[in-house]
Amino acid sequence: MSATPAAEPATQPTGTPDAPVADAPVGDGLRERATEALRRLVGRADADFRDGQLEAIAELVEGRRRVLVVQRTGWGKSAVYFVATALRRAEGAGPTVIVSPLLALMRDQIGAAQRAGIRAVTLNSTNADEWGEVSGALARGEVDVLLVSPERLNNPRFRDEQLPHLASTCGLLVVDEAHCVSDWGHDFRPDYRRIRDLLTSLPERTPVLATTATANARVVTDVVEQLGAGGRDVLTLRGPLARASLRLGVLPLAAPEQRLAWLIAHLGELPGSGIVYALTVAAAEDVAAALREAGHEVAAYTGRTEPAERIRLEEALRDNSVKALVATSALGMGFDKPDLGFVLHLGAPSSPVAYYQQVGRAGRATERADVLLMPGPEDKDIWRYFASASMPRQDQADAVLRALSESAKPLSTVALEAIVDVRRTRLELLLKVLDVDGAVQRVPGGWTATGEPWAYDEERYGRVTEAREREQQLMVDYERTDGCRMAFLQTCLDDDTAEPCGRCDGCVGPWFDATIPDAAVNTARSRLDRPGVALEPRAQWPSGMDRLGVPLRGRIAADVAMAEGRAVARLSDLGWGQRLRELLRGEDRELPPEVLRACVDVLASWGWSRRPVAVVSVPSRRRPRLVESLASGIGELGRLPYLGSLDLAEGGPVGDPGGNSAFRLANVWGRLVVGPELAGRLDGVPGPVLLVDDVADSRWTLTVCSGLLREAGAPEVLPLALALEA
Structure with missing residues (x-):
C-alpha cells in the first residue's frame, strides 16, 4: 500500500498472483483481526493482504521482532505498519513512532492514517507552534502514530525532554526509507545513523520495522547491521522488485x-x-x-x-x-x-x-x-560534483574539531563559518557526520566538541567512492x-x-x-539560445568578519553596492551552460565571436534605467586573454570606452574557490585596487560602469570591485559575467 490508501488499495483480491516473501505460519486469530483492520484502513470489504504483508505483521505483533522489508514501490509497506499499529494499540501498547525522511512523505502518511481512523501527528520544523498541543495529546494517550524526521532525533529539546519517554513507551518503531541509513546507498543521510542510538534505548521486546524499495545486497547488509544494535536478531523479508506496470x-x-x-x-x-x-x-x-x-x-x-x-x-x-x-x-x-x-x-x-x-x-x-x-x-x-559535495574531508573535519575544542562556549553554524573555510551545506553535513560519530554534540546555542577521539576513515570513504563510481x-x-x-x-x-x-x-x-x-x-x-540570467547583488556582509580581520558588518551600504547584474548563463544550464563549460575548461584564449554576440544580446535585453558609459574588467590570473577580449569586444561593439582593469594587490585573491562566504570575502578584501591610471579615467565618469568578469560564484569579487569603483567615482556599477556558478 502506498501512503494514499483511499486512492491506491494496498491490497489485492485473494488469489492474485504475487511472489511469496515469507513462509511463517499465521494464526487464525491474528489473521482475522489483521484483515479487519486492513479493510477499515482501505475502505474495502473484499480487501486482502498481498503475499508477505501478513507475515511481516505477524512477526511484529506476535513475534515482537526487528524486521527489514525490502519490497517494490507500491507493494504496501505502509499497510504493514498501519495494520500493526492498530493491532498493537488494541493490545494496549503505546503509539507507533515513524522516522520519516521528508515533510511531503509525512503529509501523505498523516493523511492516509487519518482516513483510516488512525490518529497521527508530527513534530517537525514547520509546526513548532503545535508542539505543546502534540505533546499534550501524547501524554493523554490520544496519539496512535507520531512521525518525526531523523534530524528531530538530535534536536536538543526533543532529544532531552521527549525522546526518552517515547522510547520507553512506544509500541512499534518504524524506520521508513531505511536505505538512508547506509552510506553505501544512493540517498545516505547522516541523521539516520542516530537511529542506532534510539534502538539501543528501546525495551527488549519493542518491535521494529524498517522499510525500503531501493536496497541492493550491500545496503541491506549495512541496514541490518544498524538495526541489530543491542545484539538483536533482524529478519529480512525480501520480495521481487519487478514493476509490471x-x-x-x-x-x-x-x-x-x-x-x-x-x-x-x-x-x-x-x-x-x-x-x-x-x-x-x-x-x-x-x-x-x-x-x-x-x-x-x-x-x-x-x-x-x-x-x-x-x-x-x-x-x-x-x-x-x-x-x-x-x-x-x-x-x-x-x-x-x-x-x-x-x-x-x-x-x-x-x-x-x-x-x-x-x-x-x-x-x-x-x-x-x-x-x-x-x-x-x-x-x-x-x-562528480554531487559525489564530491557529499563526502567529508579530513582537513575540514580537523578544522571544525579544533575550532569547537578551543571555544569556551557552543558555536553556531554561522559562527563556525567565520573560523573554518567550509561552505554552509558541506559544513552542516560534516557536523552531522561528526555528531553521529560522537565527536561533536548539538546543544542549545550551537555545537560543542565532546572530546572523544575522531579519525578520518580513509579506507571506508575510499570504498564508498569506488562503489559510487561503479554505480555510475x-x-x-x-x-x-x-x-x-x-x-x-x-x-x-x-x-x-x-x-x-x-x-x-x-x-x-x-x-x-x-x-x-x-x-x-x-x-x-x-x-536555449536565449542568453541572460539575473545576477543578484549581495545585500549583507557575512557574520563574524572581524574574526578574519575584515572591518565589515551588517547591510552593504547603498553608496558602495553593485546593481543587479547579468550573466550569459548558469554553468548548469542546458543550453549556453554546456558551451560555457567547454570554453572555461580549455586553455585561455580570445573570446569566440558567438559568445561575444551572446553577451551583446544580454546587454540589449537588460532593461537598465541608465545605459553604461564605459567598461572595466576584473583582473584574471587564469584567463586574462578571455576577460580582456570580453571587455574590449563589448566596448568596441557598444561604442563604449574600455577603461582597463583593476589591479591585483599582494598577488590578488587567494583561497579555495569552493570556500564559504566569509572566507571568500576575506580572501578578496584588500587584494584588489583601483590603480592610478584607472582612477584617473574614472574621475568624473558621467554614468554607470559595466564591470565584466568570466565567472561569478560567491559574487564577493564583483561586490568588492564594485565598491572600489564607486569610491573612485563611478556613480553605478553594472556587473556582467560570462557564467554564473549555480
Whole structure:
C-alpha cells in the first residue's frame, strides 16, 4: 500500500498472483483481526493482504521482532505498519513512532492514517507552534502514530525532554526509507545513523520495522547491521522488485535542444500526468519555462520551492490540473500519486538504484505507465560534483574539531563559518557526520566538541567512492544495454527473480515516437539560445568578519553596492551552460565571436534605467586573454570606452574557490585596487560602469570591485559575467 490508501488499495483480491516473501505460519486469530483492520484502513470489504504483508505483521505483533522489508514501490509497506499499529494499540501498547525522511512523505502518511481512523501527528520544523498541543495529546494517550524526521532525533529539546519517554513507551518503531541509513546507498543521510542510538534505548521486546524499495545486497547488509544494535536478531523479508506496470525506454539525444524539442512535441501524448526529472535546479526551471512557452501546463518543483508552494504543486499534480511537474530529486520519496502516468528523465541519476526509486513514483495503480530516460553528455560532470559535495574531508573535519575544542562556549553554524573555510551545506553535513560519530554534540546555542577521539576513515570513504563510481558506470551500462531494462534494474538491486519484462524497448523495441518535428527543434533552440540570467547583488556582509580581520558588518551600504547584474548563463544550464563549460575548461584564449554576440544580446535585453558609459574588467590570473577580449569586444561593439582593469594587490585573491562566504570575502578584501591610471579615467565618469568578469560564484569579487569603483567615482556599477556558478 502506498501512503494514499483511499486512492491506491494496498491490497489485492485473494488469489492474485504475487511472489511469496515469507513462509511463517499465521494464526487464525491474528489473521482475522489483521484483515479487519486492513479493510477499515482501505475502505474495502473484499480487501486482502498481498503475499508477505501478513507475515511481516505477524512477526511484529506476535513475534515482537526487528524486521527489514525490502519490497517494490507500491507493494504496501505502509499497510504493514498501519495494520500493526492498530493491532498493537488494541493490545494496549503505546503509539507507533515513524522516522520519516521528508515533510511531503509525512503529509501523505498523516493523511492516509487519518482516513483510516488512525490518529497521527508530527513534530517537525514547520509546526513548532503545535508542539505543546502534540505533546499534550501524547501524554493523554490520544496519539496512535507520531512521525518525526531523523534530524528531530538530535534536536536538543526533543532529544532531552521527549525522546526518552517515547522510547520507553512506544509500541512499534518504524524506520521508513531505511536505505538512508547506509552510506553505501544512493540517498545516505547522516541523521539516520542516530537511529542506532534510539534502538539501543528501546525495551527488549519493542518491535521494529524498517522499510525500503531501493536496497541492493550491500545496503541491506549495512541496514541490518544498524538495526541489530543491542545484539538483536533482524529478519529480512525480501520480495521481487519487478514493476509490471512500467514500460521502460531510453532515447539517446546528445544535443540539449533535441531533448527539449522531443518534450515539446510529445509531452501531450504521454498518458495522464507525470514527472519530468532534471538533475539541477537551473535545468528544471529552464525546462519548465520552455514547456510553458510552448503551451504545456507544467511547473518547476525544486529544493528552492517554498514549502507552501510545494504543497500546492503536489496537489495540482494529484488533481491532474498540471500535465507535469519538472522536478529535481526534491520530488522523490515524499510524493505519492497512485495513477501517475509517466516519469521522464532529462539527464540520468547517478545510479540504477536511484533511478529505480524515482521511476517507482509511476504506475502504482495503473495498468501501464511510461518511463523514458534521455541521458545527456553533461551527466557525468554533475555526478562528480554531487559525489564530491557529499563526502567529508579530513582537513575540514580537523578544522571544525579544533575550532569547537578551543571555544569556551557552543558555536553556531554561522559562527563556525567565520573560523573554518567550509561552505554552509558541506559544513552542516560534516557536523552531522561528526555528531553521529560522537565527536561533536548539538546543544542549545550551537555545537560543542565532546572530546572523544575522531579519525578520518580513509579506507571506508575510499570504498564508498569506488562503489559510487561503479554505480555510475552501471547507469551508463543501463543506457547502452540491448537487453531487458527492468531485469537490468532488478539485477542491480540484487533481485535474483529478474527475467525479461516483455514491455521495455529492449524486449519489444522502441515503444515511443523518436521523431522530432523541425518546428519543435526551432522552438527549443530559440529558447536555449536565449542568453541572460539575473545576477543578484549581495545585500549583507557575512557574520563574524572581524574574526578574519575584515572591518565589515551588517547591510552593504547603498553608496558602495553593485546593481543587479547579468550573466550569459548558469554553468548548469542546458543550453549556453554546456558551451560555457567547454570554453572555461580549455586553455585561455580570445573570446569566440558567438559568445561575444551572446553577451551583446544580454546587454540589449537588460532593461537598465541608465545605459553604461564605459567598461572595466576584473583582473584574471587564469584567463586574462578571455576577460580582456570580453571587455574590449563589448566596448568596441557598444561604442563604449574600455577603461582597463583593476589591479591585483599582494598577488590578488587567494583561497579555495569552493570556500564559504566569509572566507571568500576575506580572501578578496584588500587584494584588489583601483590603480592610478584607472582612477584617473574614472574621475568624473558621467554614468554607470559595466564591470565584466568570466565567472561569478560567491559574487564577493564583483561586490568588492564594485565598491572600489564607486569610491573612485563611478556613480553605478553594472556587473556582467560570462557564467554564473549555480
